[in-house]
Amino acid sequence: MKKAHFLRGFWNLFHGYWHSEEKWKACGLLGVVISLNFAMVYLVVLINEWYKDFYDALQAYNYELFWPLLGQFTALALLHIVIAVYAIYLQQLLQIRWRTWMTKRYVSAWLNGQSYYRLQVVGSDMDNPDQRIQDDINQFVSLTLGLLVNILKQLTTLAAFAVVLWNLSGVIEVPVGSWNFQIYGYMLWFSLLYSGLGTWFAHLVGRKLIRLNYDQQRYEADFRFSMTRVRENSESIAFYRGEDAERVGFRERFGNVINNFRALMRQTKFLNFYSNFYAQLAIIAPLVLAAPRYFGGAMQLGGLMQTVSAFGRVQDALSYFVTVYDTIAQLIAVIYRLNGFTEHLDEVEALKPAVSRIDGDREELVLAEVAVALPDGRQLVTPCSLAFPRGSRLLVTGASGCGKSTLLRTLAGIWPFGKGAMYVKNDDKVLFLPQRPYLPLGTLRRALCYPMPDDGSITDDSLKDVLKRVDLAHFVDKLDTVDDWSRILSLGEQQRIAFARILITRPDWVFLDEATSALDEPREQRLYELLREELPNTGILSVGHRGTLFSQHEQELHLEEGVWSLRSIKKEPQPAV
Numbered sequence: 001m002k003k004a005h006f007l008r009g010f011w012n013l014f015h016g017y018w019h020s021e022e023k024w025k026a027c028g029l030l031g032v033v034i035s036l037n038f039a040m041v042y043l044v045v046l047i048n049e050w051y052k053d054f055y056d057a058l059q060a061y062n063y064e065l066f067w068p069l070l071g072q073f074t075a076l077a078l079l080h081i082v083i084a085v086y087a088i089y090l091q092q093l094l095q096i097r098w099r100t101w102m103t104k105r106y107v108s109a110w111l112n113g114q115s116y117y118r119l120q121v122v123g124s125d126m127d128n129p130d131q132r133i134q135d136d137i138n139q140f141v142s143l144t145l146g147l148l149v150n151i152l153k154q155l156t157t158l159a160a161f162a163v164v165l166w167n168l169s170g171v172i173e174v175p176v177g178s179w180n181f182q183i184y185g186y187m188l189w190f191s192l193l194y195s196g197l198g199t200w201f202a203h204l205v206g207r208k209l210i211r212l213n214y215d216q217q218r219y220e221a222d223f224r225f226s227m228t229r230v231r232e233n234s235e236s237i238a239f240y241r242g243e244d245a246e247r248v249g250f251r252e253r254f255g256n257v258i259n260n261f262r263a264l265m266r267q268t269k270f271l272n273f274y275s276n277f278y279a280q281l282a283i284i285a286p287l288v289l290a291a292p293r294y295f296g297g298a299m300q301l302g303g304l305m306q307t308v309s310a311f312g313r314v315q316d317a318l319s320y321f322v323t324v325y326d327t328i329a330q331l332i333a334v335i336y337r338l339n340g341f342t343e344h345l346d347e348v349e350a351l352k353p354a355v356s357r358i359d360g361d362r363e364e365l366v367l368a369e370v371a372v373a374l375p376d377g378r379q380l381v382t383p384c385s386l387a388f389p390r391g392s393r394l395l396v397t398g399a400s401g402c403g404k405s406t407l408l409r410t411l412a413g414i415w416p417f418g419k420g421a422m423y424v425k426n427d428d429k430v431l432f433l434p435q436r437p438y439l440p441l442g443t444l445r446r447a448l449c450y451p452m453p454d455d456g457s458i459t460d461d462s463l464k465d466v467l468k469r470v471d472l473a474h475f476v477d478k479l480d481t482v483d484d485w486s487r488i489l490s491l492g493e494q495q496r497i498a499f500a501r502i503l504i505t506r507p508d509w510v511f512l513d514e515a516t517s518a519l520d521e522p523r524e525q526r527l528y529e530l531l532r533e534e535l536p537n538t539g540i541l542s543v544g545h546r547g548t549l550f551s552q553h554e555q556e557l558h559l560e561e562g563v564w565s566l567r568s569i570k571k572e573p574q575p576a577v
């Protein structure tokens, strides 16, 4: 990612929370966290001064100062402990608030306008939205806050100890030929040079980690996702005895995880060699540099110890960017992924529904020039204009793959390719039933009421009554049983639950996409008759292949190679009983 892209990407993700309704609380909390960190730096400066007094007292065998100085240290250390604990606690508090805010935003963007579905339709869901929301937001918030607070803390440390080091360094004379150069604050210059070079080398070694970290997360998520799919489709795979095929898939995906991790290990090894070497060298460097002044008598033991400690602090502060390289690499990868996800969400959000619902005062449902296309622009159904009176029944037929389900998706407003309008009466309820009903996790009551909340607004008696009507009387005592109902109920039973939902919702129009495909024919007939008795004014549009469906409908909309035709269905005379 280019630097400008990275900065823009960072800003896109960062600024929202800090301009939100929570901004004042967030700024207040951040202010306290930063102040506590500054206080810690101040205490470390005091401890550094204490070093001088303490070692000078030791060198002078001054026992009278020994205990008071230890007492002073204890007080400083205790204060430091309390501040350090609260600095982290409050930083975590800010982190959880920020994460909550961002997660809410992303979850609602993902759910709004059926983006979760559209991402799949346009093929952009390859990159695991669940991981973006659950893991990447968390990482973004914790890494950003950590970096922000630490950078400020290290800069303050640098400034404070640069002054200390400058004052302690004195002057060193460097003979060059016949000249004697006097260098003021030479220890400070040396530590700046040392860390500057260190950071640059770390960049050379560490930059490959950015891409590798990004890929690692992606490969891990793909591997996890492939296993989730096996769990979700366990029965089909077990019937096919598809274990070997799955094993091959797992091996490939896990192979990607491992190969990338090996590359990551190699690169991290180089970086670790380098950063450890760098850190060890930083221990002896100040001793070597201060030695001439100490042995020359210009500095006491206290001064030497204070110098070593101050050099270490300046060193730590400057080399923060060396040790933190890995974190920055991770943050860049997270920013890259989250921005990619945001862009995909924006793209699908910009896709308007192909067919818009227009509310009016007509008593019928009217399709005006409804045409359906595929994502690549090919036309699937040519423009179609029809009117259905309230309570009428239309059967959509046609060869497999001709576009029946896609026509229903278009009318439901979830398919973004095509055009036209659907006119319905104000506030008419329209319900769409897919072939495989979705049953949420939880109680049977919740599955039955879905997508309405199971808040008790529908009485137990009416739920039980509906269950009996759709031939699920044996489940009436299980309304409050929590389970994965899509695993327990057969597909036919799930389809009967979906019919039960129609009776509960009482829509004005219902669109059924092969919603009885798993039922035996007598049951299918009974359910359609039940709808006729209970909801005589509800218009029904069904998609299906079965011949038995004809007797339940009045008209047939036949699709053939994108062209539609409408005909009435003649009722066969009923045999005399």
Ligand SMILES: Nc1ncnc2c1ncn2[C@@H]1O[C@H](COP(=O)(O)OP(=O)(O)OP(=O)(O)O)[C@@H](O)[C@H]1O
Pocket (backbone or CB within 6 Å): 120, 121, 122, 374, 375, 380, 398, 399, 400, 401, 402, 403, 404, 405, 406, 407
């Ligand atoms: N997301 C998509 N991207 C590209 N093509 C798609 C997509 N979804 C569906 N199609 C194509 O659209 C065509 C119509 O599919 P659709 O599911 O509407 O057929 P159908 O008539 O309902 O078939 P069936 O009777 O087998 O259920 C198919 O050729 C299918 O491959």
